[in-house]
Amino acid sequence: MAEPVVETNVIHHNTDAAALRAPLRHEFYEHGAIEVARSLLNRILIVSGEAGIMNGRITETEAYLPDDPASHAFRGRTPRNAPMFGSAGHAYVYFTYGMHYCFNVVTGGEGTGEAVLIRALEPLVGLEQMALNRSLTEPAATMNCHRLGRALCGGPARLCQALGLGRADNGIDLTIGDRAWIADTGAEKHAWNMIVASTRIGISVGVDSPWRFTLRDDPFTSRPVK
């Protein structure tokens, strides 16, 4: 095996307003969940709500594949997981533990039942609203950048609460650019060697599959990579 190649940590983003408004199109999502999970890193997730625009950089993803025992889709289609079997580029937002929502993007061809869970963001725009949504007790001013980022968006349920994503967003089309989308910010030139693959979190089966993806040395994760 060759030694891993280390490149400089330069992200070529075009984050001007026009690029942020342009959603990634259907074809982007129409690949396998692993490829999409890796390609989503460093891109900007945007939510437009009553309170205005909020966004953040995607820092942690997990792929859930067809024939994957950890996937909600593993035992076939049900009312709950139906969006996973629908069209790529739509949202699958599920409710769990009696109180939390988690946000996924559907990938692959129609009917394959795969998705990518967004597990963490670096919050960029709308931090005050996010802090309100999260009912942050500790004043944001007393936290350093990394601690604040973790408190707001460091976890799949945290980022949903911060961005106001919930039941009403289950099944929405992410390629339109009205409510929620991922920007086509020109990050297509990814340094793939910077991506770290590790095992997924919070599951009891499929625990050995390295389908959690983070960026090397990026502090905005839900938990450190082991």
Place this chain on the structure above:
DNA sequence: ATCTCGATAGTCT
């Protein structure tokens, strides 16, 4: 830093 535990309701067996 790492752990244990309880909350809480929808989903499927």
Place this chain on the structure above:
DNA sequence: GACTATCGAGATC
């Protein structure tokens, strides 16, 4: 009836 793609608080090191 069992389980859950989680989180926060509190204990302990």
